[in-house]
Amino acid sequence: MKTLRVAITGVGNVGSRIGGALEERAPEFARRFNADVRVVGVSASTEGLIDGSGISGERIAGRTDFVSGLTGQRFFDELEADVLIEAGPSNYVDGAPGLSHLEAALEGSMDVICVSKGALVVAGDDIYRRAAEAERQVRVSGAAASAMPTVDFLTYDLAGAQVTRFEALLTGTTTFVLDTMYRHGWDLDDAVAEAQESGIAEPQPEFDVDGWDTAAKLVVIARAVFNAGIPIESVPRQSVKNVNEEQIDCWKQHDIVPRLVGILELDDSDRVTASVQVKCYPKSHPFSLAEGSMKAVNVSTKRMGDYSLLGGASSLDATAAAAIKDLEHILTCRMSSSVQ
Numbered sequence: 436m437k438t439l440r441v442a443i444t445g446v447g448n449v450g451s452r453i454g455g456a457l458e459e460r461a462p463e464f465a466r467r468f469n470a471d472v473r474v475v476g477v478s479a480s481t482e483g484l485i486d487g488s489g490i491s492g493e494r495i496a497g498r499t500d501f502v503s504g505l506t507g508q509r510f511f512d513e514l515e516a517d518v519l520i521e522a523g524p525s526n527y528v529d530g531a532p533g534l535s536h537l538e539a540a541l542e543g544s545m546d547v548i549c550v551s552k553g554a555l556v557v558a559g560d561d562i563y564r565r566a567a568e569a570e571r572q573v574r575v576s577g578a579a580a581s582a583m584p585t586v587d588f589l590t591y592d593l594a595g596a597q598v599t600r601f602e603a604l605l606t607g608t609t610t611f612v613l614d615t616m617y618r619h620g621w622d623l624d625d626a627v628a629e630a631q632e633s634g635i636a637e638p639q640p641e642f643d644v645d646g647w648d649t650a651a652k653l654v655v656i657a658r659a660v661f662n663a664g665i666p667i668e669s670v671p672r673q674s675v676k677n678v679n680e681e682q683i684d685c686w687k688q689h690d691i692v693p694r695l696v697g698i699l700e701l702d703d704s705d706r707v708t709a710s711v712q713v714k715c716y717p718k719s720h721p722f723s724l725a726e727g728s729m730k731a732v733n734v735s736t737k738r739m740g741d742y743s744l745l746g747g748a749s750s751l752d753a754t755a756a757a758a759i760k761d762l763e764h765i766l767t768c769r770m771s772s773s774v775q
């Protein structure tokens with residue numbers, strides 16, 4: 436049986452669940468791929484743990500035998516792993532600490548799974564170039580709307596379809612906030628506090644509310660799907676903060692529902708432009724049917740017509756599952772290439 440050694444950087448809301456999610460799937464991986472998939476290293480901001488014999492989900496979440504200082508470069512110097520799952524903070528200024536984690540992992544010939552978005556937003560080009568040079572994979576489901584298939588849907592299912600427009604609810608927090616304001620009369624602050632309580636809002640929730648999270652996901656998707664480099668600062672953004680009670684009343688009278696959407700449009704030369712907008716939709720539109728922290732995607736293509744997907748609500752378990760989905764795709768590639 437082949438062993439696949441997995442490391443995780445960032446043991447917060449999401450990272451601490453990834454170990455348990457992997458443990459749950461391990462017997463299936465053993466059966467289907469004849470692979471022993473185990474976590475061999477985890478690092479948090481000031482401490483970490485490396486154990487080649489495997490680290491259980493309980494040890495990751497409990498952190499009782501973490502070693503002080505085993506993080507950052509020291510962690511990578513001591514780590515021997517095949518795949519890194521990066522689940523630290525998303526930092527759109529310089530990509531730290533995720534960027535140096537991804538660089539060290541690719542340097543060490545690991546495939547990388549990004550749950551955090553900062554490094555991809557700040558240095559997507561560089562990460563994909565390094566990965567190509569190292570002949571390693573970059574998987575980004577967790578950073579590109581997690582449980583809602585975006586990159587995989589566009590690159591695999593719609594391969595060759597020639598996408599012309601992608602319009603989507605990519606941030607569960609803003610769907611939740613607008614939905615509770617519209618349907619239940621909540622005020623913005625209460626709705627944001629509830630989203631924080633459930634762990635889906637960013638540590639600084641204005642990243643969600645002001646459209647940065649949606650913009651970041653558009654940047655990640657544009658790079659992964661269309662090989663387009665879009666600077667996040669160039670993405671025009673609208674904020675949910677500016678939605679007020681009078682507007683909500685007016686939209687209700689007109690039977691239309693507000694949502695924060697991210698849009699990618701491709702022109703005839705395949706040039707991609709991105710924007711984040713508060714838009715209203717008729718009540719029967721799939722985006723209006725997205726309740727709570729659900730997401731939704733509308734895609735127009737030249738060769739296969741139009742699509743709508745609805746689902747993929749933001750949740751910590753669903754995000755951990757999306758990272759394990761990426762791991763499964765890596766496993767599939769690694770196993771098939773070892774057969775050839």
Ligand SMILES: NC(=O)C1=CN([C@@H]2O[C@H](COP(=O)(O)OP(=O)(O)OC[C@H]3O[C@@H](n4cnc5c(N)ncnc54)[C@H](O)[C@@H]3O)[C@@H](O)[C@H]2O)C=CC1
Nearest residue numbers: 445446447448449478479480522523524525532551635754
């Ligand atoms: N919460 C969610 O529903 C989702 C979150 N994400 C992204 O996943 C990432 C993690 O999100 P959460 O777990 O909610 O955030 P979190 O703030 O709970 O966890 C981040 C963890 O990274 C740790 N960390 C900070 N510096 C570090 C370093 N130098 N080395 C190793 N670890 C370090 C922090 O101590 C913290 O525990 C974020 O980038 C977020 O944008 C993506 C999809 C969904």
Ligand SMILES: N[C@@H](CC=O)C(=O)O
Nearest residue numbers: 606607608635637749
């Ligand atoms: N803050 C995001 C979660 C991570 O991508 C959301 O609300 O969907």
